[in-house]
Amino acid sequence: MWEIKTALEKDIQAIARDLGGRMAPERRPLFEDKAARYIRKPGRSLFIALDDSRVIGFSTVIENPKIKGNLSRKTVDALQGLAMITGLLVEGDCRRQGIGQALVRAMEDWAFSRGRKGIWLVTRQQAAWYRRHFGYEAMEAIISEGIQKTIMVKMEPRES
Numbered sequence: 001m002w003e004i005k006t007a008l009e010k011d012i013q014a015i016a017r018d019l020g021g022r023m024a025p026e027r028r029p030l031f032e033d034k035a036a037r038y039i040r041k042p043g044r045s046l047f048i049a050l051d052d053s054r055v056i057g058f059s060t061v062i063e064n065p066k067i068k069g070n071l072s073r074k075t076v077d078a079l080q081g082l083a084m085i086t087g088l089l090v091e092g093d094c095r096r097q098g099i100g101q102a103l104v105r106a107m108e109d110w111a112f113s114r115g116r117k118g119i120w121l122v123t124r125q126q127a128a129w130y131r132r133h134f135g136y137e138a139m140e141a142i143i144s145e146g147i148q149k150t151i152m153v154k155m156e157p158r159e160s
């Protein structure tokens with residue numbers, strides 16, 4: 001059975017071995033740097049999914065991201081002060097068990113517990129998945145590096 005946990009310094013080797021090991025060699029150093037940055041820098045978090053101590057997925061989130069890119073004024077204003085999901089991956093042979101959803105929930109809990117009023121991300125193919133399972137809404141379609149992507153946003157659900 002798998003579990004989700006916040007990655008710590010001591011997990012870097014396993015992350016590099018298990019996730020980095022499956023990547024193209026030229027992508028590995030960048031991925032390892034990213035993992036270390038998310039573990040060490042305040043205002044960021046890296047969550048990992050573990051199965052028998054093997055790392056089978058990860059997600060990354062930033063509490064107060066810089067909003068970059070050619071976005072409309074309305075979108076830039078709406079995203080102010082919201083956390084951002086910057087990465088999410090579950091190994092191909094481990095999908096469709098709810099691990100992706102658990103990683104997203106971990107990031108949402110992290111962001112909302114830090115007082116963020118909402119959370120957003122940019123996705124190429126998973127807009128419908130984010131809407132269906134978590135209630136994210138499309139805010140703006142963008143072209144990034146020649147590829148159409150969608151900005152998805154979810155505001156913190158308020159207790160009535």
Ligand SMILES: CC(C)(COP(=O)(O)OP(=O)(O)OC[C@H]1O[C@@H](n2cnc3c(N)ncnc32)[C@H](O)[C@@H]1OP(=O)(O)O)[C@@H](O)C(=O)NCCC(=O)NCCS
Binds near residue numbers: 099
């Ligand atoms: C998107 C991604 C993270 C989802 O990971 P996952 O672990 O498969 O996610 P889940 O298992 O929570 O949900 C996937 C599907 O499995 C279903 N599912 C969840 N638990 C299940 C279970 N126990 N049995 C059967 N199906 C299940 C979900 O309902 C969902 O169905 P849907 O796609 O029809 O809505 C994964 O596909 C991935 O890494 N893709 C490549 C990278 C990527 O696109 N990242 C997102 C960038 S924004």
